[in-house]
Amino acid sequence: MTSLPQGPTTKKLGLVIDLDTCVGCHACAVNCKEWNTGGHSAPLTDFNPYGAETAGVWFNRIHSFEAGEGENCRTVNFPKSCLHCETPACVTVCPTGASYKREEDGIVLVDADLCIGCKLCSWACPYGAREFDESDGVMKKCTLCIDRIYNENLPEQERVPACVATCPASARHFGDLGDPASAVSRLVAERGGFDLLPELGYKPVNKYLPPRPRRDQPGATGAPAALAALSPAQDSPSGFLGWVDRLLSR
Amino acid sequence: MFPATSVIFFTTASGAGYGLIAALGVFAALGLVAPGLGLGLFGFVLAFGLITAGLLSSTFHLGHPERAWRAVSQWRSSWLSREGVMALVTYVPAGLFALVFTFGPWLPEGQGALRPLGLLSALAAALTVFSTGMIYRVLKPIHQWANGWVVPSYLALAAMTGLMLLDLALAVFARPSQVVATTTLIAIALAAALKAGYWRFIRTSRAASTAETATGLGRFGRVRLLEAPHTEENYLLKEMGFKIARRHAEKLRRIAALAGFILPFVFTLTTLVRPAFGLLPAVLAVLSAGLGVAVERWLFFAEAKHTVMLYYGATSA
Numbered sequence: 001m002t003s004l005p006q007g008p009t010t011k012k013l014g015l016v017i018d019l020d021t022c023v024g025c026h027a028c029a030v031n032c033k034e035w036n037t038g039g040h041s042a043p044l045t046d047f048n049p050y051g052a053e054t055a056g057v058w059f060n061r062i063h064s065f066e067a068g069e070g071e072n073c074r075t076v077n078f079p080k081s082c083l084h085c086e087t088p089a090c091v092t093v094c095p096t097g098a099s100y101k102r103e104e105d106g107i108v109l110v111d112a113d114l115c116i117g118c119k120l121c122s123w124a125c126p127y128g129a130r131e132f133d134e135s136d137g138v139m140k141k142c143t144l145c146i147d148r149i150y151n152e153n154l155p156e157q158e159r160v161p162a163c164v165a166t167c168p169a170s171a172r173h174f175g176d177l178g179d180p181a182s183a184v185s186r187l188v189a190e191r192g193g194f195d196l197l198p199e200l201g202y203k204p205v206n207k208y209l210p211p212r213p214r215r216d217q218p219g220a221t222g223a224p225a226a227l228a229a230l231s232p233a234q235d236s237p238s239g240f241l242g243w244v245d246r247l248l249s250r
Numbered sequence: 251m252f253p254a255t256s257v258i259f260f261t262t263a264s265g266a267g268y269g270l271i272a273a274l275g276v277f278a279a280l281g282l283v284a285p286g287l288g289l290g291l292f293g294f295v296l297a298f299g300l301i302t303a304g305l306l307s308s309t310f311h312l313g314h315p316e317r318a319w320r321a322v323s324q325w326r327s328s329w330l331s332r333e334g335v336m337a338l339v340t341y342v343p344a345g346l347f348a349l350v351f352t353f354g355p356w357l358p359e360g361q362g363a364l365r366p367l368g369l370l371s372a373l374a375a376a377l378t379v380f381s382t383g384m385i386y387r388v389l390k391p392i393h394q395w396a397n398g399w400v401v402p403s404y405l406a407l408a409a410m411t412g413l414m415l416l417d418l419a420l421a422v423f424a425r426p427s428q429v430v431a432t433t434t435l436i437a438i439a440l441a442a443a444l445k446a447g448y449w450r451f452i453r454t455s456r457a458a459s460t461a462e463t464a465t466g467l468g469r470f471g472r473v474r475l476l477e478a479p480h481t482e483e484n485y486l487l488k489e490m491g492f493k494i495a496r497r498h499a500e501k502l503r504r505i506a507a508l509a510g511f512i513l514p515f516v517f518t519l520t521t522l523v524r525p526a527f528g529l530l531p532a533v534l535a536v537l538s539a540g541l542g543v544a545v546e547r548w549l550f551f552a553e554a555k556h557t558v559m560l561y562y563g564a565t566s567a
Contacts, residue, residue, distance in 0.1 A: 002324045019467075029479075054482045061479035063561055065461075068471035075476060076467055080561060089390065095321035095331035116320060117313015120330055122489065123251070126391035126459070128558035131485045137313025194466045197557065199458045200390050208466055 002094040004087065005103040012106040012178035013144055014084050014205035015164065016187055020212045022171035024064055024077030028163035032060040032081070032142075035162035039147045041112065045135040057131045059142040060163055074211055079172070081163065082129035082142035083196065083204030084108050090121035090130060098139075106178070106205060107146055112138045126197050127204070149174070177205050251392065252492040253551035256310040261382060262411075262544050264304030264337070265404065268375035269412015270297040270419075271344050273430070275372035278351060279365040282429050283420070290352025293419045297412075298341075298348070305337055329388060333381035340374040347371040379408045386550075391557035393457035393567055394550075399448035406441035407510075407543055413437050414514060414535050417521060421532040431522045435515060442511035445546065449503060452553065457567035464560040475563035490556035494549075502549050510542020 036059055037044040046056035060081040067074045084101075088108050091099045098114035099121050101107070110121075110130075115138040122130040122139060130141045145161035148154060158165060164174040175184030184207075187193065193207035237245055274293055277283035309315040322338065324331040347367035350360040383404035386395040413434040420426050461475075462468025483491075494502075517535035520527060557567045 003327045024477075055484060057485070058480075061484075063475065063479050064477035065465055065467060065473050066476045067465070067467040067469075067473045072470065074467070074470050076465070078465060078561075080479075089388070092327040093330060093385075093388070095324050095328045095334060096317070097320070097324050114317070114320060115314065116317040118311075118321070118330065119313075119489065120385070122485070123389055123556070124391065126464075126557035128486045128490070128561060132313065132489070134313075134485075139313075196466060197459055197464055199463055200557070210466065210469065 002091050002097050002099055004091060004101055009086075009101070009103055009106040010178050011104060011176055012084075012086070012205045013149070013175070014106070014177045014184075014207070015081070015144075015161070016173040016175070016177075016184045016193060016207050016209060017079055018169075018171040018173070018191075018209040019076050019078065020171075020191075020209060021169045022062075022077040022079060023169050024062055025168065026062045027166050027168060028079055028172060029058060029060040029062055031162045031166035033058055035145060035148065036143070039145070040143045041110070041140045043136075044140065045133050047134070057133050057140050059129075059131070059140070061128075072214070074214070076211055079163070080127060080129075080196075081206075082108060082144070083127055083202075083206040084142075084144060086203035086205060088202060089124040093120050093124045095120070105176075107144045108141070109143055109146065110139055110141055112136065112140075115139055126200055126202065144174075177207065251551045251554040251556060252489050253548045254311045256307045258544060258547045258551070260304040260308035261404075262304075262540070262547050263300040263307070265379055265382070265408035265543070266411035266415055266540070267297045267300030267304065268340070268379050269408040269410070270300070270415040271340070271347075271412070272372040272375040272409065273412045273416040273433075274351065275344075275347060275368035275370075275375070277416070277427075277430060278347075279368035279372075283416070283427060284425075285351040285354045285364065286423070287352055287355075288423050289419055289425070290348060292422060293416070294344075294348040294352060296415060296419065298344075301337070301340075329381050329384040333378060333385060336374060336378040336381050340371070340378050343367055343370040343374055375408075376405065379405055391459075391567075392554050393455070393459075393557075394452045394554040397448075397451060397455075399444060399451055403441070403444045403448055406437065406444050407546070410434070410437040410441040410514075411536075411539050411543055414518065414532070414539050417518060418529075418532040418536050421521065421529050426521060426525060426532075428522060431518055434518050435522075438511055438515045438518065442507070442515075445507075445511070457555075457557065459557050459560060459567045461560045461565065464557070474565075475561075478562060486558055487562065490558050491562065492552060494552040499549065499553055502545055506542050506546040506549060508542070509538045510546050513538040514542070 033044055044057040048054055063078040065076050065078055091101050096114045096116055098111045117137045119132055130139050133140050149159050160174045164172045173184050175182045177184055188207045191209040193209050195204050309318045321331055322334045325335045350364050383401035387400045390396050416430055417434055461473040465473050467473045514535040517531040520531040555567055560567055
């Protein structure tokens with residue numbers, strides 16, 4: 001049923017993405033592709049992968065933006081995947097019931113057996129989270145690694161989405177954003193996490209943390225502001241060293 | 251947005267078909283068009299032909315056409331599903347109406363049903379076209395679709411093309427109707443006004459979303475793309491990134507206005523003031539309007555910009 005769950009889901013699993021620490025390495029996108037091409041929505045088909053006009057299905061894409069002007073200009077790496085919205089229009093427009101939002105954790109998924117490949121859900125998503133697989137004829141999207149996060153065959157610390165597991169800068173955090181006491185919710189509160197395209201009213205669950213204020217001045221490290229002057233070397237040493245000095249200076 | 255030929259054909263052809271059924275229904279119910287075998291066969295074969303061809307063509311762009319039947323299941327939430335349901339539902343009153351209209355002399359007991367069936371068919375046809383318009387109307391990421399002009403335009407264009415087909419059908423059987431032709435002229439003027447209003451709206455208004463709201467980085471100043479996520483085109487860029495040069499859009503708008511509204515108006519007026527010209531003006535009106543509406547529909551897609559392109563360097567949505 002493509003009607004949304006009655007009332008907001010209490011559990012809202014999602015990602016918090018730190019735009020301050022993301023280094024734009026694309027490792028999350030690569031690991032996403034790696035895991036998901038064998039996962040719930042497998043395969044993530046590639047077309048002409050080693051030739052010209054390569055194309056393929058990816059669930060995670062890393063954009064890079066410049067913001068601001070002159071010396072205040074910031075370069076911001078910007079990973080983007082499905083935001084598992086609270087009011088996802090991609091779900092309600094689906095004519096077949098293939099798109100759905102899970103009541104138990106808020107994850108938005110596609111049932112590939114019901115999808116007719118009309119692409120309307122991808123038109124309804126302002127974030128570009130859905131990509132059509134020409135080969136399978138169905139729409140595919142981020143599953144929040146539903147086959148990892150509940151996977152009891154994996155060690156507990158690996159039960160996070162592939163993108164989170166692989167991020168070398170710890171710029172991606174996974175958790176329950178419906179629980180105000182969760183680590184991700186606290187992070188959002190502390191760092192002023194924000195929604196993408198809030199004016200459209202999709203209420204995305206995933207949050208983005210803004211780049212921290214730029215530091216124009218060095219912080220206090222306890223080091224002296226200026227180096228103390230060195231005491232000048234003795235011009236004429238006395239005693240044994242003086243004798244050596246006089247001998248060598250001859 | 252990428253203008254898929256199958257969807258352009260579907261909305262143009264089925265719009266005209268539903269318009270014809272609605273026109274037949276209303277005018278027959280009002281007693282302004284007399285039912286009969288020839289008119290019935292010609293009109294309803296044309297109408298059901300256009301509708302059915304359109305519906306079939308709309309399944310061609312699906313990834314899984316064989317699963318198309320599933321699309322009627324989500325009428326509670328999805329306008330596409332509602333359109334599918336209404337398209338199928340309309341066959342019932344319209345089919346019965348077509349029987350009573352066409353084979354009236356052999357179905358004397360059905361004559362009382364002509365008026366309610368006609369009105370019911372018109373209502374069902376209008377609701378189907380309304381649902382088609384709503385599919386686009388509710389897509390918030392597309393500013394050129396999510397506005398109040400879209401649904402009235404779809405309804406008016408369907409009515410206009412349907413009425414022209416009725417003019418033609420009446421002309422074929424040498425029963426041209428001044429009332430129908432006059433209504434057609436009004437419908438053409440209304441559709442042209444709505445389309446002019448729509449084009450003005452998309453030229454003068456802007457989407458609320460910008461690269462700044464898309465990234466949340468507006469706090470630092472103007473946002474622009476430094477590096478795209480990939481070097482080649484992906485699905486999003488092919489489907490949502492379709493662009494048309496502004497000068498082509500202007501030219502195509504003029505073609506749509508001329509072929510879709512101005513010429514059909516002149517031809518329909520000719521059928522009124524120069525009945526001696528016979529069938530020709532009615533045929534020309536239909537052919538010209540068909541071309542004009544197809545161009546209009548192509549533009550409706552080609553000029554629509556999707557919010558996702560803000561993540562790919564678009565400066566406005």
